[in-house]
Amino acid sequence: MIIGVPKEIKNHEYRVGMVPSSVRELTQKGHKVYVETHAGEGIGFTNDDYINAGAEILDTAAEIFAQAEMIVKVKEPQAVERAMLRHDQILFTYLHLAPDLPQTQELVESGAVCIAYETVTDDRGGLPLLAPMSEVAGRMSIQAGAMALEKSKGGRGMLLGGVPGVEPAKVVIIGGGMVGSNAAQMAIGMGADVTILDRSIDTLRRLNVQFGSRVKAVYSTADSIERHVLEADLVIGGVLIPGAAAPKLITRDHISRMKKGSAIVDVAIDQGGCAETAKATTHQDPTYIIDDVVHYCVANMPGAVARTSTFALNNATLPYIIKLADKGYKSALKNDKHLLNGLNVMHGKVTIQEVAEAHGMEYVAAESLI
Ligand SMILES: NC(=O)C1=CN([C@@H]2O[C@H](COP(=O)(O)OP(=O)(O)OC[C@H]3O[C@@H](n4cnc5c(N)ncnc54)[C@H](O)[C@@H]3O)[C@@H](O)[C@H]2O)C=CC1
Numbered sequence: 001m002i003i004g005v006p007k008e009i010k011n012h013e014y015r016v017g018m019v020p021s022s023v024r025e026l027t028q029k030g031h032k033v034y035v036e037t038h039a040g041e042g043i044g045f046t047n048d049d050y051i052n053a054g055a056e057i058l059d060t061a062a063e064i065f066a067q068a069e070m071i072v073k074v075k076e077p078q079a080v081e082r083a084m085l086r087h088d089q090i091l092f093t094y095l096h097l098a099p100d101l102p103q104t105q106e107l108v109e110s111g112a113v114c115i116a117y118e119t120v121t122d123d124r125g126g127l128p129l130l131a132p133m134s135e136v137a138g139r140m141s142i143q144a145g146a147m148a149l150e151k152s153k154g155g156r157g158m159l160l161g162g163v164p165g166v167e168p169a170k171v172v173i174i175g176g177g178m179v180g181s182n183a184a185q186m187a188i189g190m191g192a193d194v195t196i197l198d199r200s201i202d203t204l205r206r207l208n209v210q211f212g213s214r215v216k217a218v219y220s221t222a223d224s225i226e227r228h229v230l231e232a233d234l235v236i237g238g239v240l241i242p243g244a245a246a247p248k249l250i251t252r253d254h255i256s257r258m259k260k261g262s263a264i265v266d267v268a269i270d271q272g273g274c275a276e277t278a279k280a281t282t283h284q285d286p287t288y289i290i291d292d293v294v295h296y297c298v299a300n301m302p303g304a305v306a307r308t309s310t311f312a313l314n315n316a317t318l319p320y321i322i323k324l325a326d327k328g329y330k331s332a333l334k335n336d337k338h339l340l341n342g343l344n345v346m347h348g349k350v351t352i353q354e355v356a357e358a359h360g361m362e363y364v365a366a367e368s369l370i
C-alpha cells in the first residue's frame with residue numbers, strides 16, 4: 001500500500017503521524033511510505049532519518065494527498081487538507097466529529113474512508129488509541145492548571161500544594177478515566193487536595209484502589225458537581241461519552257459563582273468541552289477569563305510535548321496502521337470489530353450514531369458498508 005504522512009498544520013502542532021522506526025516496519029513489509037519534507041523536524045527527526053527508514057520525501061502536502069492510498073496523521077484534517085481527500089482514500093487520525101459540523105460535512109463529501117483514533121475500542125472496554133494522549137493531557141492538565149492559578153495569568157495566586165502552615169489548593173476532577181486518573185496522580189504528587197467525580201461506580205472503586213485516601217472519589221450528579229465546583233480552586237474537565245459531544249456539566253451559572261481567580265482546564269474541549277463557557281484555544285494563546293475564572297481549553301494539549309506524545313501515540317497506532325496496510329481497509333475492518341468501531345465516515349455515510357445524531361445526519365451502520 002502507498003502510505004502518506006503529511007506535516008501537521010494545526011497551531012503549534014509538532015507531532016507526526018509516524019516516527020522513522022514505524023516507517024521502517026512498513027517499508028520492510030514492502031509498503032511505500034511518502035513523508036512530507038520536515039514533517040518530523042520539530043521533534044528531532046530529519047528527512048534523512050525517514051529516508052534511512054525507507055521513506056521517500058515529498059515537498060508538499062498536495063503531493064502526499066494525491067499519491068497516498070492511506071493518510072496517517074495526528075490531528076483532524078484542517079480545511080485545506082479536507083479539500084485534498086479523495087474517494088476511497090483511507091484517513092487514519094483523530095477526528096472528534098460530534099462538535100464539528102463543517103469537518104463532518106466535508107469528510108462526507110470527500111467519499112474517503114475516515115477512521116478516527118478516538119473511537120477504536122478494545123476487549124477491556126477501553127479506547128486504546130485515545131488512551132496514550134489522554135495520559136499525556138491528564139498529566140499536563142495539572143501543570144496547565146498550576147500556571148493558570150498564578151496571579152500573572154489572572155488566577156488566585158495559589159500554589160497547588162500550599163506550604164507548611166498554608167492549605168493546599170482544592171482540585172476537582174470531573175471524569176475519572178484516563179485523563180482524570182492521570183491528572184489525579186500529578187495533583188496528589190504536588191500535594192493538592194484532590195476530589196474526583198465519576199458516574200461509573202466501577203471507576204470510583206478503581207480510583208479508590210489506586211489512590212486510597214489520597215483522593216475523595218465521589219459519585220457524579222448535578223448536585224455533587226455543583227457543590228464541588230463551587231468549592232474548587234482548580235477544576236479539570238475529563239469526561240467522555242465516546243463519539244458524542246461532551247455533556248455540559250459545568251454551567252454558565254456555576255462559572256459565575258466560582259471563586260474569583262479559580263481556574264478550569266477543560267481537557268474535554270476536543271469533544272466540545274464540558275463547561276458551557278469553554279471555547280477551543282491554542283498553545284499560542286491558551287487561556288481566557290470569564291467571570292474571573294481562568295479557562296484553559298487547548299484542544300491539542302499533547303502537541304506541547306510533541307516528542308513524548310508522538311512516541312506514545314505511535315506505539316499504540318502502529319499495529320493498526322500495519323493491519324490496514326497489509327489487508328486493505330475492507331478486510332481489516334471486517335475482521336476487527338474494534339477497528340470497525342473507529343470508522344466514522346465512509347463513502348459519504350456517517351457510521352457513528354452519536355455523530356449522526358449531533359448533526360441531524362443519517363446514520364448507516366458500519367457493518368452494512370463493508
Ligand atoms: N484537549 C486535549 O488535548 C485532549 C483531550 N482529550 C479528551 O479528554 C476526554 C477524556 O478522555 P479519557 O479520559 O480518555 O476518557 P475515558 O473514557 O477514559 O474517561 C472518561 C470518564 O468520564 C466519565 N463520565 C462520563 N459522563 C460523566 C459524568 N456525567 N460525570 C462524571 N464523569 C462522567 C466516564 O465514566 C469515564 O470514566 C475526551 O474528550 C478526550 O478526547 C484527550 C487527550 C487530549
Ligand SMILES: CC(=O)C(=O)O
Binds near residue numbers: 075133134270300301
Ligand atoms: C486526543 C487529542 O485531541 C490530541 O491528542 O490532540
Ligand SMILES: [Mg+2]
Binds near residue numbers: 257258
Ligand atoms: Mg465568580
